Amino acid sequence: MDGLVNLWSATGLANLTFPALAMIAVGCGLLYLAIAKGFEPLLLVPIGFGAILTNIPVAGLADPGGLLYYVYYIGIDSGVFPLLIFMGVGALTDFSALIANPRMLLLGAAAQFGIFATLFGAILLNYVPGFEFTLQDASAIAIIGGADGPTAIFLASRLSPELLGAIAVAAYSYMALVPIIQPPIMRLLTTEEERNIAMPQLRAVSKQEKILFPLGVLALTLLFLPAATPLVGMFCLGNLMKESGVVDRLSNSAQNEIINITTIFLGLAVGSKLAADQFLTVETIGILVLGAVAFSIGTASGVYMAKVMNRFAGDSPINPLVGAAGVSAVPMAARVVNKVGLESNPHNFLLMHAMGPNVAGVLGSAVAAGILLALVG
Amino acid sequence: MDITALLAQAANLMLTGMVGVFVFLSILIIAVKGLSKFAAPDEPVQPRSQAAKSKPAGAEQVPAENLAAISAAISQYRNQHFPSEK
Numbered sequence: 001m002d003g004l005v006n007l008w009s010a011t012g013l014a015n016l017t018f019p020a021l022a023m024i025a026v027g028c029g030l031l032y033l034a035i036a037k038g039f040e041p042l043l044l045v046p047i048g049f050g051a052i053l054t055n056i057p058v059a060g061l062a063d064p065g066g067l068l069y070y071v072y073y074i075g076i077d078s079g080v081f082p083l084l085i086f087m088g089v090g091a092l093t094d095f096s097a098l099i100a101n102p103r104m105l106l107l108g109a110a111a112q113f114g115i116f117a118t119l120f121g122a123i124l125l126n127y128v129p130g131f132e133f134t135l136q137d138a139s140a141i142a143i144i145g146g147a148d149g150p151t152a153i154f155l156a157s158r159l160s161p162e163l164l165g166a167i168a169v170a171a172y173s174y175m176a177l178v179p180i181i182q183p184p185i186m187r188l189l190t191t192e193e194e195r196n197i198a199m200p201q202l203r204a205v206s207k208q209e210k211i212l213f214p215l216g217v218l219a220l221t222l223l224f225l226p227a228a229t230p231l232v233g234m235f236c237l238g239n240l241m242k243e244s245g246v247v248d249r250l251s252n253s254a255q256n257e258i259i260n261i262t263t264i265f266l267g268l269a270v271g272s273k274l275a276a277d278q279f280l281t282v283e284t285i286g287i288l289v290l291g292a293v294a295f296s297i298g299t300a301s302g303v304y305m306a307k308v309m310n311r312f313a314g315d316s317p318i319n320p321l322v323g324a325a326g327v328s329a330v331p332m333a334a335r336v337v338n339k340v341g342l343e344s345n346p347h348n349f350l351l352m353h354a355m356g357p358n359v360a361g362v363l364g365s366a367v368a369a370g371i372l373l374a375l376v377g
Numbered sequence: 378m379d380i381t382a383l384l385a386q387a388a389n390l391m392l393t394g395m396v397g398v399f400v401f402l403s404i405l406i407i408a409v410k411g412l413s414k415f416a417a418p419d420e421p422v423q424p425r426s427q428a429a430k431s432k433p434a435g436a437e438q439v440p441a442e443n444l445a446a447i448s449a450a451i452s453q454y455r456n457q458h459f460p461s462e463k
Contacts, residue, residue, distance in 0.1 A: 102409035105402040112398045116391040123387040126380045135386055208416040216408050224401055363405070364398055371397045375390060 015057035019276030026274065027051030030169070039176035043149065043267050047169065050271015061272070068272035071265050076157045076164070081266040082150035083234045086366075088259030089150065090214070090238025091251045093330065093362065097355040099209050100202040103309065104322070104353075108360025110305030111326030112368045114145030114298025118290050119372075125290070130282040136160050139372040141287050144171045145294025146365030147178070147329035151231060153270065155369045158377055165273030166284040170291035178332045181292065182299050182324050183340050189303045190320045195344035197310070197319040199353045207243070214239040217363065221370070227377070228370020235366065295327065302326035302357065325354040328361030 008014050030048030034041040054062040061068040075081035098104055122138035125131045133141070140160035143152045144167060152171040156164040174181065187195075214236035221232045241251040273279075306323030321341050325333040334354035341350040 099409055099413065102406045105406050105409075106399070109395075109398045109402040113395060116394045119394075120384070120387045120391050123380070123383045126383065135383060135390070138387060139390075204419070205413075206416055206419040208419075209412055212412050212416055213409065216412060217405065220401065220405055220408060224404070225397070360402065364402060367398050367401050368394060371394050372390075375393065 010058060012057050017057070017276070019280055020055040020057060023055040023274055023276045023279060024052050026279065027055070027271070033173075033176075040172045042263055043172050043270075044176075046264050046267025047172070047271045047274070050268040051274035052271075053268075054272045054275055062275060068268055072269040072272050075262075075265050076153065076269045077161070079154055079157055079230065081262050081269065082154035082157070083230055084262045085150040085259055085266065086154075086231055087234040087238040088254045088262070089330075089362070090235035090240075091242045091254040092259075093235075093239055093242075093359050094355070095213050095239065095359055096205040096210060097202060097352050098359050099205045099213055101353075101356050103318075104356030105360045105363070106309060107302050107305055107323045107326040107357035108328075108362075108364035109326075110323065111298040111302035111328075111357070111361055112146065112364045113301035114294045114296070114327065115142045115365070115368050115372075117297045117301075118142040118145050118294035121293055122286070122290050125286050128286075131286055133283070133286075134160075135376050137163055139376045140164075140167055141290050142294060143167075143365070143369055143372065144174065144287075144291040145298045145327070146361075146368060147171070147175055147295065147298065147327040147333070148362060148365045149175065151365050151369050153266070154231060155372060158373060161273075162278060163283065163287065165270060165275075165279055166287045167291075168270040169274070170288050174291050174295050175329050175332065178295075178327075178329050179336050179339075181295050182327075182333065182336050185296055185299045186303060186321055186324050186337075186340050189300060190307070192344060194307070194310070194320045195341060196348065197317050198345070198348050199319055199322075199350070200316050202352060202356075207245070210243040211240065214243065225367060225370045225374065227374035228367055231366040231369060232363070235362070298327040299324045302361075306357075319348075319350055319353065322350055322354045322357050325356075325358040326361045326364065328358065328365050330358050330362060331355065333361070334358040 027048045030044045030051065033039040034044035034048060050068060053059075054068055060066050062072070063069055119138050119142035122133050122141050123135070126133055136159040140156040140163055143155045146152060149168070149171050153164065153168050156167045218233060218236045221228050238251070238254050241247050241254060302323035302325070303320050304323070305326070306318050306320040310318040310320060319341065321337045325337045327333055334351055337354035338349060338351040341348050
C-alpha cells in the first residue's frame, strides 16, 4: 500500500499545480504560433517546448542539476549563446548597401530612440501599483525596441536575468509581428507622394571596402565604446570571415551549423526561464506592452528621421519608408518597407535601399546595448 | 529610491544614450566615407568580370535571330492577351 501511495505521489497528476499548468499552456500556445502560424518557428519551437519541459512537475529540468538549468547556466548566464548567434548573423550580413550609402547609419541611430523612450516608459510604469522596475530592469526591457533577439537576450542576461524569459518571448514575438505592427505606422506618418519617392541606384562596393568595414567598426568600438565589444566584436568576426573569402568553411559553419545548434539550446534555455513563478506576474504584462511601444516608437522615429534627411538630401532623395527598417529585425523590416513601397508605386523596389538602414539598425542596437551596459550595468 | 529620482535618471540615460548612438554612428559615417576614398576599387576583379562578360556577349550574338523571334512572340502574346493596352 505504501508503495502505491509513493508511486501516486511521484506522478505528475499528484504534483501538478495550476500555475505550472498555465505555463504549459503558454508553451503550447508558443508551439501553436510557431507551427500553425509560422511565427519565428526557429526560436518559438525550442522556447515553447522548453517552457513545457520546465514546468513538468517532479522532473525539475530547470532546477540545479537538471538539463535545462545547465544549458541556461553554460549558455546564457555566461553570455555565450547570444554572442555565437551574433557571429553567425555577422556572417550572414551583407553591408554593401550601407557602405554604398553610409548616411543610412543615421536612420539606424534614430530608430534606437524606441529603446531609450521605452526605458523612460518602463520607469514611468512604476507609478502603477505592482510594478517595481529598477533602472537595470527598465534597460533590459527597453532593448526589445532594438528588435534584435540575441542583443535583447545578451543584455537581459547581464542586467536583469529574472525578466529574461518574458523579454526574450516579447522580443521574438514582436519581431514576428513586424509585418503587422509597422505598416500602419509607416502609412500614418508618410504622404502618398513621399512613399512614391524613387531612390537613386546604389553604387558597386569593392571587396576591399567590405573587408575593411568590419575592421573599422571594431576599431571604433575599441576606441569609443569597449562595453559593446562582445556584441560588435563577434558580429565583426563573422562578417570578416564572410567578406575575406579565405575562410569559407568557417564562414559557412558560422552561418549554418553553429547558429543552428546554438539556436536550439538558446531557445531551450530561454524556455527554462518561463517558470510559473517568474512569468505569471503583472510585470510580464508590462513587458509585453512596453515591447510593443518600443517597436512602434522605433519605427516612427526612423520614419521621421528619414523625412528630415530627405529634406536636406538634395539630388539623391530618401524615401521616408526606409527609415522604418532602422529598427533592425533583419531582413523582415526591409521586406516590409519594400512591400509598403510597392503598394504606392509598383515599380519602386526599395528592398536594397532598406537593407542599409536595416543593418545599420543591428549596429545601432548593439551600440545602444553597449551604452546601457556601460551606464547601468 | 523614489520614482522621481529614477525618472530623472532615466531621462538622463535617454539623452546620453541617444547622443551616444548618434555620435558613434556619425563617426562611423565619416569612417566609411574615408574608407571608400581610401579603398581601391575592384581593379583585379574588373578586368576578369569584363573578360567574363565579353564571352557571353560574344555568345549572345549568335542567337540574335532567336532574340528577334522571342520579341516577336512576346508582342504577339501581348496583342492576344492584352489587346486593350495597345
